[in-house]
Amino acid sequence: MPDAADLVRRFRQxxxxxxxxxxxxxxxxxxxxxAFLGFPALAxxxxxxxxxQGRRDAQSSIEETLAHFRALAESVPVPVSxxxxxxxxxxxxEVGANVARAIRTGIAGISIEDSTGDPSRPLFDFPLAVExxxxxxxxxxxxxxxxxxxxRSEGFIAGLPDLGETIRRLVAYAEAGAECLYAPGxxxxxxxxxxxxxxxxxxxxxLVHGDFTTVAEMAEAGVRRISVGGALARAAWxxxxxxxxxxxxxxxxxxxxxxxxGAEMEQLVDPR
Numbered sequence: 001m002p003d004a005a006d007l008v009r010r011f012r013q014x015x016x017x018x019x020x021x022x023x024x025x026x027x028x029x030x031x032x033x034x035a036f037l038g039f040p041a042l043a044x045x046x047x048x049x050x051x052x053q054g055r056r057d058a059q060s061s062i063e064e065t066l067a068h069f070r071a072l073a074e075s076v077p078v079p080v081s082x083x084x085x086x087x088x089x090x091x092x093x094e095v096g097a098n099v100a101r102a103i104r105t106g107i108a109g110i111s112i113e114d115s116t117g118d119p120s121r122p123l124f125d126f127p128l129a130v131e132x133x134x135x136x137x138x139x140x141x142x143x144x145x146x147x148x149x150x151x152r153s154e155g156f157i158a159g160l161p162d163l164g165e166t167i168r169r170l171v172a173y174a175e176a177g178a179e180c181l182y183a184p185g186x187x188x189x190x191x192x193x194x195x196x197x198x199x200x201x202x203x204x205x206x207l208v209h210g211d212f213t214t215v216a217e218m219a220e221a222g223v224r225r226i227s228v229g230g231a232l233a234r235a236a237w238x239x240x241x242x243x244x245x246x247x248x249x250x251x252x253x254x255x256x257x258x259x260x261x262g263a264e265m266e267q268l269v270d271p272r
Contacts, residue, residue, distance in 0.1 A: 001074075004106050005146075010040075010108075011081070012148055012179075014040055014079075014224075018219070019223055019224055021227075022039070022227050023228055023232055024042070024230065026049050043082075046085055047230035058117060065084070066101060074106060079108035081150070090116075093135060095132045096139040097139070099140065107147065108147060108148065110136070111149075112150070113154050122158035122160055123169075137176060137177025149177060150205060154183075155183070156186055167198045170199050180224070180225060186207075196222035205225040206226055208228055242255050
């Protein structure tokens, strides 16, 4: 296994040119399979992890999340970026302290979002949101690790789909020290290009959770990184539910006939 410093270096290099896919495993097994398939880096998914624990998204504690980061980072030879939601705190000082803890799990990147989880006030006020990113930046700088910071603006998935405000926030997050900018919910090439141009030369991550684009199209738009969030977890649950519902409702097992073999799974999760 490469050491943490080498993984951070490799992760940072991925953001310097080109466009890469950073898929989102939800447990050690899915992480190992994705690494085996050749993806150069992985990112955790708060929703996929929560579902695997029988919870709704954003219900996992900070202790559970840190343990999850450590387990995935230690299980694969590629960089892992941690979905740290809102930093598990509102105040900048607390966010910084929590980011410092997350860095020690061995992750190569970390994201902080501006969603509050409160439907009446979906996003942190602009000045506070910027200070939270700045606090995360300080924590990383003080650690000396070089862990890559992603700043996320959640307006398009939190009920405030305002491109102008999203860009204003992402530009401010870049100025506060975020090295990759991410606005989940953006899905048109025009909007993607607008964000890429606004935050250049910083890297931009685009969430692809359905069949609306390709890697080539996103690369042409200037995107550096493509993630899939909980989509792979949903795809896995889709196959599981199809087979389980057939058994429960019809008493038949035809959905199992096309399943991957046990021997192939053995090789995928633990190649020797």
